[in-house]
Amino acid sequence: MQPADFPVTEPWRWQDVSAASGDQQCLYAWYKSLLRPHIEPIYGWDETFQRQRFTEDYLPKDGEFLFVRGRQVGARFVQQTKEGLHLKLLLIDPRHHRGGYGRLAVSELQITASLKQQPVFLSCFRSNMSAIKLYRSLGFETERVEPHFLQMRWHT
Numbered sequence: 001m002q003p004a005d006f007p008v009t010e011p012w013r014w015q016d017v018s019a020a021s022g023d024q025q026c027l028y029a030w031y032k033s034l035l036r037p038h039i040e041p042i043y044g045w046d047e048t049f050q051r052q053r054f055t056e057d058y059l060p061k062d063g064e065f066l067f068v069r070g071r072q073v074g075a076r077f078v079q080q081t082k083e084g085l086h087l088k089l090l091l092i093d094p095r096h097h098r099g100g101y102g103r104l105a106v107s108e109l110q111i112t113a114s115l116k117q118q119p120v121f122l123s124c125f126r127s128n129m130s131a132i133k134l135y136r137s138l139g140f141e142t143e144r145v146e147p148h149f150l151q152m153r154w155h156t
Contacts (some may be wrong), residue, residue: 012104017063017075027063027075029056030091038125042148058089064104075100078109084118085109092132102131106138116155121153 058077066074074092092102113120144151
């Protein structure tokens with residue numbers, strides 16, 4: 001995939017997530033809004049546990065905000081592992097869903113992975129059909145089906 005294939009034609013940029021509380025509050029609000037509908041039916045929703053898990057699992061050093069025309073529209077957390085690039089979390093502000101920003105975030109990551117000759121892998125709730133559809137449309141394949149998750153991988 002080439003940059004010309006990106007679905008977003010507006011100026012965009014990535015900016016590192018800081019440990020500032022404003023960044024963390026924004027990210028947690030998106031996390032809660034987007035993932036609670038998938039987490040709560042399976043595990044219940046314990047606010048204290050979810051905040052702690054978010055803080056421990058999604059470190060600022062692994063995060064980037066996506067800005068389009070100066071607006072913060074999403075974020076992703078990516079970790080380099082020995083197996084490749086792990087897309088730990090992709091969050092698109094619900095007000096900007098269906099704008100091509102998730103596709104942009106993943107497509108750009110695929111270009112990075114191609115340059116490194118590495119796969120991209122992720123885990124997705126089986127109930128998150130819109131995310132599964134996005135990942136499949138970008139060439140991700142299901143490697144393993146678990147009770148509540150799909151383990152997916154994209155190969156260069």
